[in-house]
Amino acid sequence: MEQNKIQPLLNYIKNYISLTKEEEQFLNSKVTYRKYLKGQYIIQQGDVCKYECFVVKGCTKMFHVNEEGQEHILMFSIEDWWTSDMGSFITQTPADFSVMCLEPTELVMFSHDIIEELYEKIPKLERFFRQIIEKAFVASQKRIVRNFSLSAKERYLYFKNQYPKIEQRIPQYMVASYLGITKEFLSKIKKQLLVDE
Amino acid sequence: MEQNKIQPLLNYIKNYISLTKEEEQFLNSKVTYRKYLKGQYIIQQGDVCKYECFVVKGCTKMFHVNEEGQEHILMFSIEDWWTSDMGSFITQTPADFSVMCLEPTELVMFSHDIIEELYEKIPKLERFFRQIIEKAFVASQKRIVRNFSLSAKERYLYFKNQYPKIEQRIPQYMVASYLGITKEFLSKIKKQLLVDE
Numbered sequence: 001m002e003q004n005k006i007q008p009l010l011n012y013i014k015n016y017i018s019l020t021k022e023e024e025q026f027l028n029s030k031v032t033y034r035k036y037l038k039g040q041y042i043i044q045q046g047d048v049c050k051y052e053c054f055v056v057k058g059c060t061k062m063f064h065v066n067e068e069g070q071e072h073i074l075m076f077s078i079e080d081w082w083t084s085d086m087g088s089f090i091t092q093t094p095a096d097f098s099v100m101c102l103e104p105t106e107l108v109m110f111s112h113d114i115i116e117e118l119y120e121k122i123p124k125l126e127r128f129f130r131q132i133i134e135k136a137f138v139a140s141q142k143r144i145v146r147n148f149s150l151s152a153k154e155r156y157l158y159f160k161n162q163y164p165k166i167e168q169r170i171p172q173y174m175v176a177s178y179l180g181i182t183k184e185f186l187s188k189i190k191k192q193l194l195v196d197e
Numbered sequence: 198m199e200q201n202k203i204q205p206l207l208n209y210i211k212n213y214i215s216l217t218k219e220e221e222q223f224l225n226s227k228v229t230y231r232k233y234l235k236g237q238y239i240i241q242q243g244d245v246c247k248y249e250c251f252v253v254k255g256c257t258k259m260f261h262v263n264e265e266g267q268e269h270i271l272m273f274s275i276e277d278w279w280t281s282d283m284g285s286f287i288t289q290t291p292a293d294f295s296v297m298c299l300e301p302t303e304l305v306m307f308s309h310d311i312i313e314e315l316y317e318k319i320p321k322l323e324r325f326f327r328q329i330i331e332k333a334f335v336a337s338q339k340r341i342v343r344n345f346s347l348s349a350k351e352r353y354l355y356f357k358n359q360y361p362k363i364e365q366r367i368p369q370y371m372v373a374s375y376l377g378i379t380k381e382f383l384s385k386i387k388k389q390l391l392v393d394e
Contacts, residue, residue: 066346074342087335090328096339123320130327131287133334138284140337142293145271147344148377149263180345 005033008056009108012080016131017124026121032109042083042099042107049088049095051109055081058105059169062097063177073177076102076166082132083107102170152181153189202230205253206305209277213328214321224322227315229306239280239296239304246285246292248306252278255302256366259294260374270374273299273363279329280304299367349378350386 006028013019019027032051036042036058043049045065055077062083063073074097077083088095089112110118119126146155156179160167167175176186203225210216216224229248233239233255240246242262252274259280260270271294274280285292286309307315316323343352353376357364364372373383 064342064346070346072342072345074338086331087339090331090335096342119324123323126320126323126327127316130323130330133327133330134283134287137330137334137337138287140334140341141271142284144337144341144344145261145269145293147341148269149261149267 005056006031006108008080009054012054013128016128019122019124023122023124027118027125030114030118032111034107034109036101036105036107038101038104040101040105042101042105043085043088043095043097045096045098046094047088048092049085050112051107052084052086052089052115053082053099053107053109055079055083056106056108058101058107059103059166060099060101060105061170061174062099064097071177072180073174076163076170076174076178078166078169082136086133102174147180152179152185153192155179156186156189157193202253203228203305205277206251209251210325213325216319216321220319220321223318224315227311229308231304231306233298233302233304235298235301237298237302239298239302240282240285240292240294242293242295243291244285245289246282247309248304249281249283249286249312250279250296250304250306252276252280253303253305255298255304256300256363257296257298257302258367258371259296261294268374269377270371273360273367273371273375275363275366279333283330299371344377349376349382350389352376353383353386354390 009031010019010024010027033056042051042053042060057079060077060083061073062075062077062085063071065071075083077099083099085095085097085099087093088097092112146158150158156175159175159179172186173183176183179186181189206228207216207221207224230253239248239250239257254276257274257280258270259272259274259282260268262268272280274296280296282292282294282296284290285294289309343355347355353372356372356376369383370380373380376383378386
């Protein structure tokens with residue numbers, strides 16, 4: 001693969017660890033670069049998740065559909081973020097979540113088959129993944145508390161401030177699903193905020 | 198320190214990686230063993246969290262108090278679990294959470310100052326911590342979805358089934374706080390479940 005395709009990933013990794021040219025080339029020889037169309041699935045709930053994915057370009061949603069058919073969005077991923085069903089990936093059991101592309105999306109994919117080989121050849125990657133998962137875990141814990149302790153309006157304002165680039169790229173009903181409220185309620189909150197200004 | 202004090206931690210680590218006798222001794226020489234009384238704080242919201250803690254004995258709650266003074270419990274930890282404010286620990290900024298002992302509690306504590314030295318001397322520990330944080334992250338993501346998609350009754354039943362040992366050790370109002378409901382509502386749910394039986 002042309003190395004420049006995975007350059008955004010290499011730049012991202014540089015924030016955590018330093019790789020030699022040889023290590024970058026080895027990594028490049030092992031990962032998969034893949035383009036998806038808007039509407040395509042990277043993972044489907046019920047399948048075993050085979051990849052950890054770094055988003056080079058595009059936007060995805062990760063969601064769960066419950067037995068009543070209701071969809072709940074857990075997260076969006078854009079450039080320089082990750083997406084996967086990690087529970088399924090680490091245990092190689094059926095996924096609880098789907099990941100779908102909301103835009104044409106380009107990914108660098110780490111397959112379950114090669115990740116152990118990568119850790120063995122480049123032990124620093126163990127540190128890299130530990131650090132990014134620590135951050136993801138912290139964000140996830142804080143979100144649980146926000147969901148308990150903040151009002152829907154406060155949660156919307158937090159989302160808007162924290163992820164301004166995402167809100168412009170996705171339909172409002174998906175923002176509502178991420179916040180755990182109906183789209184009618186989100187619309188009411190936004191009208192109220194206009195009056196407050 | 199007598200090595201048998203940290204034996205529960207060494208047994209736990211064996212589920213993930215193999216340490217040599219020398220590595221176990223090095224680890225033992227670096228960690229801190231500490232007893233806390235019931236009601237004492239391991240971390241206080243607003244302080245910088247200096248330790249990752251493995252629970253050898255006892256029970257703790259991790260919670261956030263919001264600006265209105267309301268307490269929200271994020272998690273309980275008992276034997277063979279971990280507790281910390283990881284966001285504060287990794288960034289060394291003030292903690293968003295407190296951790297308090299609900300019983301007399303004994304911990305093996307990894308201080309921020311020694312953890313880098315441990316990773317350097319025993320690189321396998323990097324893998325160990327990566328794997329336990331992956332599991333914690335997955336549990337946390339699934340909890341976000343349950344909080345959205347399950348009713349309070351279903352969430353209570355999940356908690357009861359998943360953590361039967363914890364429910365017997367803590368007051369009901371804390372279970373309610375963990376579930377994000379009032380203690381009156383939890384009491385109503387439990388009465389309803391008795392009728393259903």
